[in-house]
Amino acid sequence: MKKLKPLLLGLALGALGGVVGFWGARHGLKSSGTAHWGKPQLLGLLALLPVAWLVAVGLHELGHALAGRLQGFRLHWLTVGPLMWRRQSTGHLGFEWNRNLNTAGGLALSVPPDDVRLRERFRVFTAGGPLGSLGWTALALGVFSQLPPPMQSTVPAGALALSGGISLLLFVVTLLPFQAGGFASDGMRLLNLSRRGPKQELEVAMLTATVRSMAGVRPRELSRPALEAAAALPVQHPFNAYVAYYLYLHHLDAGDPEEAGRQLAHYREHLEQQPAALQASGWLEAAFFSAAYEHDAKAARAYQARAVINAHTPAEQPFRVEAALARLEGDAARARTQAEAALRELPRNLSQGSARLYEEWLRDTVRWAEQKADT
Template sequence: MKKKLLFLLSMLGGGIIGGAGAAFFLKNNPGAWTKTEVLGAAAAFLLAFVGQVVVHEFGHFLFGKLAGMRFYSFRVGFLALEIENGRLRFRLYKNLGYLGLCVMLPTQEGHNRKTLMLYMVGGLVLNLVSLALCLYLILDRQVTSGFGLWFACSTVFLAFVLFLANAMPIKNSSNIATDGKYLLDGFKQSPDYYSLADILSLNALSLSGEDPAVFMPRFLQRHQQTEDPTFKVNFLAYNYLYYLSTGQPEAAFQTMQEMEPFLEQYPPTQRKEIQKEQLFAYSFLQPAPAKAKEIYQQIETRLALGKSADDYRVQAAYALYIIQEPEKARHFISEGKKVADLSMMKSFVPLEKDLLHTLEKAAQEQHLETV
């Protein structure tokens, strides 16, 4: 209820500002609009929207650098600039993933309270700065008509909406916390804050391709330090991938079992991602056909839509060890190998390749046995 109220209030505020901007524009541009003016206004709004996403993420970058963090990636929509092998590279993603994302890596000691709060406030600050600048240009009549005025009015509106959307201290349905949530919990020094900070560290390090064997050990007991079931699952999921990466299948399976009692309380939009690995555990790590088939029925549609390496890897394991269809498994393995390098979580790309290779060998052996 609280989230809905905050959302409605932000939309109401944005609507008031947007309406005022539109009224100001129409007052200074009387008469019927031509087709060119309509297209110009639409282009100005779109440019202002992209601009505000860039401004917000640049704020995170700027304040993150001030906090002493290391830059890894700056992404807007499908386009990204990333550090790869010590060099800055341009990358085009096939999936949208994030509207905007600036990944800054923590120090070896992790995120302390001040550095993380400084990083988080940066996007909000630059949204407000751009809002104030464009508002000044409008009120001082530096821009009075045409594309410039519509762009300035659009920027004021969108900067306000993006500021409110990111400043509201909530977690969305995918369990992603807003900047405001981090800042409020940081001020309060609540238990949630330290969990959020560590999850952010794990996400950033995994995206950047850091070696899990290096950064994961200090987080392995982290799930025992929180009572929140969502955080427990998040930490345990990373533990599971770490154990797989370091050749500890029994520990990975035990971690999956430890996760299971908390899955019902995990956000529904993300639960199927964990259930994928649950299916893999009961297909490959310790095959249990009845359990695997039960899980498969719950996520069959999700798997059919998936096009990532882990989607294909899970389907290959199920086809190979549960329904024993090696030809189908080999198809999934082939598709998985094509997209393995495209995984966003670069730290676990070697794991995906190793598992696909292991499955490929097993599928070949099973195929030969049936010939």
């Protein structure tokens, strides 16, 4: 049920927004003295409701993307219902079908190239979504209100009003501060980024580590004191888990697998509180660590089985896990094949900092497999 919460929320917003838009359309028609809508028109509106919802959600997410663009952010993926555009290894955005219910309500991932003024820039990025919804509400309902009464009674005009109503509801609801399915609403993020306190410190620390990692900074070069200070903040928030994850990577890259294991265990304890689309990556990382560093194939297989791989899972991860398991089991041929497959996918990894750590391990695995084959 947790995986369905964001989708159900989106559908509920769509249905309620449809009611609002339809009420507005009916009210406008009634006041203009036009005839009552017949059954064919109502069925036509019902058929166009998913399209009206997709347009409203899409413009909300585009609002985020455009606001991020104004702040120098780079768009990495944009999800609107079953539609998804993701940046490919070529550097261009490519279209894919989104099959993950957890992100069907809409998602925009944009990242700045540096960590300068992160709090202020992410506030602008976050506000872009609700502003996009407000802009489409004004445009859609404004155009509808200016149409001649006979045109207002057409199905396309009614669908325009429906989309405007859905967009108005998105504007209102996304500004409410709440957490659902591991995602924070725009209102919650704006509140955290605007109000001084431990939640703001935690979010800024997480954003700083994420931005630096995506820019290619190795995990061992991330500020350990800053991450530990964020982990010690007296606040319970999903971002606590992300801080533990970066501490895990830091210690692993620094050659301290024992402490890395402790941080990974802390991250794993809170993994189910994260967005379902991102949980697969966490379970696969646990499987990799169990196989490569703890030499526990049984635990690795158990973690691997819990990972529901989706479009948001780093493409190299499943291959890296299989390479670690094959190496643990002494299967040189399979270890080499899987490691080489992971190396081919590493350039697509969003976190190029951690990719440098994994590249070293994968190349070492290829050398191990070659030496084992020679002997």
